[in-house]
Every structure is written in structure tokens, then in C-alpha cells.
Amino acid sequence: MTLSQARPPIRFNPFSTEFRRDPYPVYRALRETRPVHKTLGMWVLTRHADARTVLHDKSFSAGLIPKLVTEQARRLGQPEVARIERLGRTSLVFTDNPEHARLRGLVNKVFTARTIATLEPLVAAVAERLLRPAVAAGGADAIADLAAPLPVAVLCEWMALPTALHAWVGGWTHDIRFLLEPGLMKAEDLTRVRTVVELFADALAEVLAERRARPGADLISRLLAARTAGGDHLTDEELIFVCIMCFVAGTETTKSLIGTATLALLRHPDQAAMARRSPERLGAAVAEALRYDTPLQLTKRQATRDVAIGGETIRAGDHVLVCLGAANRDPEMFARPDEFDITRTPGAHLAFGHGMHGCLGGALAELQTRIALDALLRRHPRLTTPHAEFAWQEHSFLLRGLAGLPMSFGASR
Numbered sequence: 031m032t033l034s035q036a037r038p039p040i041r042f043n044p045f046s047t048e049f050r051r052d053p054y055p056v057y058r059a060l061r062e063t064r065p066v067h068k069t070l071g072m073w074v075l076t077r078h079a080d081a082r083t084v085l086h087d088k089s090f091s092a093g094l095i096p097k098l099v100t101e102q103a104r105r106l107g108q109p110e111v112a113r114i115e116r117l118g119r120t121s122l123v124f125t126d127n128p129e130h131a132r133l134r135g136l137v138n139k140v141f142t143a144r145t146i147a148t149l150e151p152l153v154a155a156v157a158e159r160l161l162r163p164a165v166a167a168g169g170a171d172a173i174a175d176l177a178a179p180l181p182v183a184v185l186c187e188w189m190a191l192p193t194a195l196h197a198w199v200g201g202w203t204h205d206i207r208f209l210l211e212p213g214l215m216k217a218e219d220l221t222r223v224r225t226v227v228e229l230f231a232d233a234l235a236e237v238l239a240e241r242r243a244r245p246g247a248d249l250i251s252r253l254l255a256a257r258t259a260g261g262d263h264l265t266d267e268e269l270i271f272v273c274i275m276c277f278v279a280g281t282e283t284t285k286s287l288i289g290t291a292t293l294a295l296l297r298h299p300d301q302a303a304m305a306r307r308s309p310e311r312l313g314a315a316v317a318e319a320l321r322y323d324t325p326l327q328l329t330k331r332q333a334t335r336d337v338a339i340g341g342e343t344i345r346a347g348d349h350v351l352v353c354l355g356a357a358n359r360d361p362e363m364f365a366r367p368d369e370f371d372i373t374r375t376p377g378a379h380l381a382f383g384h385g386m387h388g389c390l391g392g393a394l395a396e397l398q399t400r401i402a403l404d405a406l407l408r409r410h411p412r413l414t415t416p417h418a419e420f421a422w423q424e425h426s427f428l429l430r431g432l433a434g435l436p437m438s439f440g441a442s443r
Contacts, residue, residue: 042069044328050422053327053430054368057356066340072330072349073342076356078363078380080339084352085384088127090331092387094349095210096124102212108220113227114209120268121275122390130386136264137272137390139256140249146393149188153398156183157405165410165439172406172435177288181281181398189273190248195233202226203277204425210278211426227274234270249273280391283325286423286431287395288402291319293435294370295407296415301372306408315372316399320358320381322370327355327430329383354380355430412440 042056043049049056060067060076067074075081084090096118103111118124122133160179164170182200191199205226208219215223237250245251253269264272295302295315305311331350336343344350358379359367382389389395406413414437421433 042074044427047424050424050427050430053355054359057353057359060353061356061360066342068342070351072351073339073344074351074353075339076353076360077340078357078360078378081352081354081357081380082378082384083339084331084350085329085380085387087337088386089334089337090350091126091334092130092331093119093124093126094330094332095212096121098212099209102215103220106215106217106220108217108224111220111224113231114224116267117227117271117274118209120271122272123275123279123387127386132262133264133268133272134386134390135258136256136262137253140252141390141394143393145252146397149184149394150397150401152187153180153184153401154405156180156187157398157401161405169436169438172292172437173285173289173432174434176402176406177285177292177435180288180402181284181395182277184394184398185249185276185280188249189237190246190250191237198233199230199277200281202230203281206230206274206278207282207426211428214427230274231267231270234273235266238266238269249276276391279389280395282426282429282431284395284398286325286429287316287319287399289432289435290323290325290430291316291399291403292406292437293415293420293432294319294322295403296413296437298370301370302407305372305403306411309404309408311372312400312403313396314374314376315403316396317376317379318370318372318374319399320396321364321374321377321379322358323430324355324358324379324381325429325431326381326383328353328428354383406437410439412438414438414440 042060057076060074065075065077066080075084096115099118100111100115120133122130122137125133157176157180160176161170164175170176179200182203183196186196186199205223208215208223238254241251241254245254250269250273253264253272257263295305301315305315329352331352333344333346333348333350335346358364358381361367364377382392416436416438420435423429423431423433
């Protein structure tokens with residue numbers, strides 16, 4: 031009898047309203063009683079050490095989602111999704127080595143720490159522009175007025191996309207995110223996503239042609255210029271898909287992070303006061319927010335060989351759900367894990383993943399969140415929220431994010 035057979039079942043339902051409101055009691059119970067168990071047709075891992083092991087082990091494939099998209103399309107009677115399939119197969123998020131190493135090597139030439147740091151004036155200007163009407167009105171919704179539009183606007187400007195596209199890419203990105211959770215897609219969702227991918231890709235193809243003729247300092251021009259020592263470079267379609275996935279992987283997660291970081295500080299006024307007194311702690315506040323209320327709560331892998339983890343044998347072909355949110359509250363890794371403490375020594379949180387699929391845009395997400403917190407907290411010392419309870423988004427079970435966060439500025443500095 032295995033360990034999982036000897037223990038009574040535990041209800042793990044990431045789709046429930048209660049779980050969306052507060053998943054951490056469930057995570058704690060699983061970590062303490064059945065940290066590695068099989069439910070909903072997959073293995074669920076909740077301990078930091080086990081999560082890190084799977085994310086680090088290259089034999090756990092990240093290519094599961096594109097396969098599930100293809101299967102879902104066939105079930106829905108829509109097998110003609112060639113461009114969507116290519117988007118999945120050539121995406122950094124879903125490729126394995128050697129293709130992943132090739133793509134990552136090229137894209138890493140552009141996504142450097144130095145380049146991200148140069149974006150600070152741009153991010154600050156966009157944040158100020160977005161908040162100006164709200165400040166004049168005396169109140170805002172931190173999600174609708176800042177957290178949602180900020181990462182979309184920053185990427186649009188970094189890519190130097192035509193102004194006419196700016197109004198469209200946020201909605202397109204939201205639709206394409208359905209591909210990350212194919213089991214939730216209905217026939218009409220798949221039809222819409224297929225149309226949107228075509229629209230987005232065609233629009234970016236026009237931008238590529240213009241940048242090839244007149245290159246600049248923008249992200250797309252830099253990706254066009256990226257070369258390996260052997261002369262390898264991104265094809266036009268690969269570059270287009272990199273840009274699309276920058277929006278898909280980098281906007282909703284950053285939106286969630288800005289919202290949950292703001293909420294954590296509002297709920298912990300002593301920590302907020304510390305950040306106001308010592309703005310150099312804002313970076314630590316962002317790191318703690320990533321650990322404390324992780325935006326990407328869950329990520330999936332598929333085993334390609336038999337692996338023993340936590341007394342169980344995960345067989346080749348088995349699906350694995352890695353609970354990043356649970357791992358980041360593991361007391362074996364973090365002291366007082368359920369406390370929000372911006373003085374905490376930065377630890378090995380897994381909010382950006384780990385190993386070869388570690389988040390490419392993590393530094394940009396941290397930069398945008400730090401600037402957003404500075405704009406909200408330091409410049410508005412009487413910032414409050416009139417609500418005690420909040421609604422959480424329901425369009426994704428992988429992401430944890432607020433649906434809204436009403437705020438009052440009080441007297442501004």
C-alpha cells in the first residue's frame with residue numbers, strides 16, 4: 031500500500047470560490063498530510079523542495095499545454111488550429127531543450143538586467159499618466175486604473191507599436207490566455223482565440239516589416255538584430271510569437287502582482303509605513319509580495335520518465351500540478367510563512383518558477399510593481415481602501431488576482 035492509499039482523501043478544488051478567496055488553508059492541510067497525492071487525474075505537489083525538484087528536472091516536460099490545446103480542439107470539432115499549434119510549439123513557455131535553449135539564448139540577448147533598468151523612466155511616466163485622472167477624482171480602482179493597463183502600456187511602448195494597436199492588444203491578450211487552460215475552453219472560445227491569434231500575428235508582421243526597414247531602439251528592433259556567434263536568429267514567426275507571449279505571460283501576472291502587493295501593504299499598515307519611511311525597502315516589499323501571495327499559483331508539467339517523489343512514483347506520461355503558492359508558504363523553507371514581512375531576508379521563492387523555464391520577464395514585473403507601489407503609497411500617505419472583503423478573478427484557476435481594489439487617496443503629498 032502506498033502512502034497516498036493509506037490516507038483519507040482531501041478535497042482539492044482549485045475552481046471553487048472559497049479556494050479562490052483563500053487557497054492557503056488548503057495548501058497547508060495538503061503539505062501537512064498529503065504533500066504528494068493524485069487527484070483530478072494529476073499529481074499535486076505542495077512542498078517547496080518537491081516543487082523545486084520538478085521545475086529543475088529537465089525530464090519534466092513543459093510541452094503539456096500545447097498538446098492539451100490540440101486535443102481540446104479535436105474534441106470541439108475544430109482541428110484546424112495550425113497557427114495556434116505553432117504558437118505553442120515555438121513558445122519559450124512550452125518548449126523543451128534543445129529548442130528552448132536556442133530560443134532562450136537569442137531572447138536573453140535582449141532581456142538583460144541592464145536593458146530592463148533603462149525602462150524605469152518609461153514605467154514611471156506611464157504610471158503617472160494612468161493615475162493622474164484618478165488622483166484628480168480623489169479615488170481609484172487599483173486594478174482597473176493602474177494594475178491592468180500599466181503592463182500592457184509598457185510593453186506597447188517598449189515595442190513601439192502603432193498607437194492604433196494599443197487599444198486592441200489588452201483584449202487580444204486576455205483572449206489568448208485561454209490557451210493556457212485549454213480544458214476550460216468552449217467551442218466559441220477556441221474560435222475567438224484562433225481569430226485573435228491571426229489578427230495579432232498579422233498586425234505584428236506589419237510592424238516587423240517596418241522595423242526591418244527602419245530599425246530603432248525598441249524591443250522588436252533589438253529582437254530582429256539578435257544573433258548568436260554562429261549567426262542564428264529568430265525567424266519572423268518566432269519573433270512574432272515571442273512578442274505575443276510577452277503580453278500573454280507578462281501582463282496578467284504583473285497586474286495580479288501589483289494588486290496583491292498593494293492589498294498586502296494596505297492590510298499591514300506597519301509594513302506600509304516602513305516602506306514609506308524607507309523607499310529602498312520597496313524592492314523587498316515586492317519580493318515578499320511575490321512569496322506571500324504568488325500571482326501564478328499553479329503550473330503544469332508532464333513526466334517523461336519514472337521519478338520517485340515524496341514516497342510516490344510518478345510514472346512517465348503522468349501530469350503534475352506544481353503548487354507554487356503552496357511552496358512559497360512552506361515552513362521548511364520560510365520562517366513564519368503566513369506573515370507578510372518586508373524585512374524578511376530574500377529567500378528562494380518560486381513565484382517566477384525555477385530552472386530553465388524561470389520567468390524571462392520577472393525583473394520587468396518587479397520594476398513595474400515597485401514603481402506602482404511608490405506611486406500609490408509614498409505619494410499618497412493616507413491611501414486606504416473602503417472594503418474589508420474583495421472579489422477575486424474567476425477567468426483562470428492558475429492565476430490568483432483581485433477583480434478590483436477600490437482606493438481612496440485622502441490628502442496627497
